[in-house]
Structure formats: C-alpha cells, structure tokens
Amino acid sequence: MMTIWGRLTSINVAKAVWAARELGLQFERIDVGGPYGGLDKPEYLALNPNGKIPTLDDNGYILWESNSIVRYLAAQYGAGTLWPTDPRERGLSDRWLDWQATEFGPAMGPAFIGLIRTPEDKRNHQAIAESVARGNKLILLLEKFLADGRQYLAGDRFTIGDIAVGCAIDRWFLLPIERPATPLLAQWHERVSTRPSAQGVLGQELK
Numbered sequence: 001m002m003t004i005w006g007r008l009t010s011i012n013v014a015k016a017v018w019a020a021r022e023l024g025l026q027f028e029r030i031d032v033g034g035p036y037g038g039l040d041k042p043e044y045l046a047l048n049p050n051g052k053i054p055t056l057d058d059n060g061y062i063l064w065e066s067n068s069i070v071r072y073l074a075a076q077y078g079a080g081t082l083w084p085t086d087p088r089e090r091g092l093s094d095r096w097l098d099w100q101a102t103e104f105g106p107a108m109g110p111a112f113i114g115l116i117r118t119p120e121d122k123r124n125h126q127a128i129a130e131s132v133a134r135g136n137k138l139i140l141l142l143e144k145f146l147a148d149g150r151q152y153l154a155g156d157r158f159t160i161g162d163i164a165v166g167c168a169i170d171r172w173f174l175l176p177i178e179r180p181a182t183p184l185l186a187q188w189h190e191r192v193s194t195r196p197s198a199q200g201v202l203g204q205e206l207k
Helices: 011-022 068-075 086-114 125-148 160-174 183-193
Strands: 002-005 028-030 055-056 061-064
Touching: 002 011, 011 055, 011 068, 011 160, 028 183, 055 068, 061 068, 068 160, 086 125, 086 160, 125 183, 160 183
Parallel strands: 002 028
Antiparallel strands: 002 055, 055 061
C-alpha cells in the first residue's frame, strides 16, 4: 500500500500527488500539516524527522522531500514516460524541478507568505513588491523559453519538470498580483492543468 502524508493545499504535497496520479498509482493520502497538525507527533517524526510534508510510504519504503519523491515515483513507475530514459532528455526535465525549488520558489515565497498568510495590517508591502518583481522576471524567462514552440518544458513530452513548475505557476496565476502578459505560458498552463491527473490537485484555495 502506498501512502502520501500531507495536506493537498501544500504545493509540495501537490507535486507528489500529481506525479502519483499521472502514473496511475493507487495510494492513500492522509491530511497532516497546516490546520490538520500532526507534524510534531512522535509517530510522524519517526517517518520524517524534519516534521514537514510530504512524506511517502511505498510499501515500507519511506521517503521525504517533494522533489525526491517525484523523482523516485517517476523512476520506479514511469521509466520512459515521466522519467525519460535518455539521460539528456531526463536532464532537460530534471533541471526544471531544481529551477522551481531554487529559483522561482524562493523568489515568490515572500509574496505568498505576505499576501496569503499575513494579516493585511502586518504585511511588509515593500518585501511583497520586491518578491513579485523577482518572480515576474523569472516568469518572463520562462515565457521566452517557450517561444521555440515546444509543448512541454523538456520538449514534446510531459515530464516531471512540468509537474513541479506546473504547481508553482498555478499558484502564481491565483495570487492577487500584477502579472506581465505571458500568452505562451498561459497556453502551457492550460495544457498541463487540464490533464486528468491534475484535476483536484491544481486550483486549490491558497492557504
């Protein structure tokens, strides 16, 4: 039995759930974190000593860190599809997981925290504006990257790179911010967000 621990409103949990659904895997998801709590319980810390989400239990194989979970699921169950067998194609896919985690995520983090999780009278509007500016600069980089006509981030096939960035871009479109015109990104987002595996995963209320 496969279990994914974590609330679906977490972008990191969404990545793992989307990957599992795309692969057609049967799994149970257990709500923990945020309003559900439970991350400091001894039984959860025994699975994930960081006390964060998500955590994967694949028939006794325990794994945490969302991108590691996505990579594992794709390699274990999606070789040749979500996980390209050609190292160069896989590299093109894999880099977008790292781009989301090390570039876009940190850039937009202060804006998300400030606008969604901070009372209006306590918001640092300068920090929010700077965060949005950094994020939008990266968005324009992504828009330019899509200008060669590719359907997905690694080429003509949907891969794990689209999952990681897709979750982040979905949030970007939902945030109450000013956004530059990005018609190619909007088309790509429509393409990935309408996949059956994304239904019920993307479009979550921001919390």
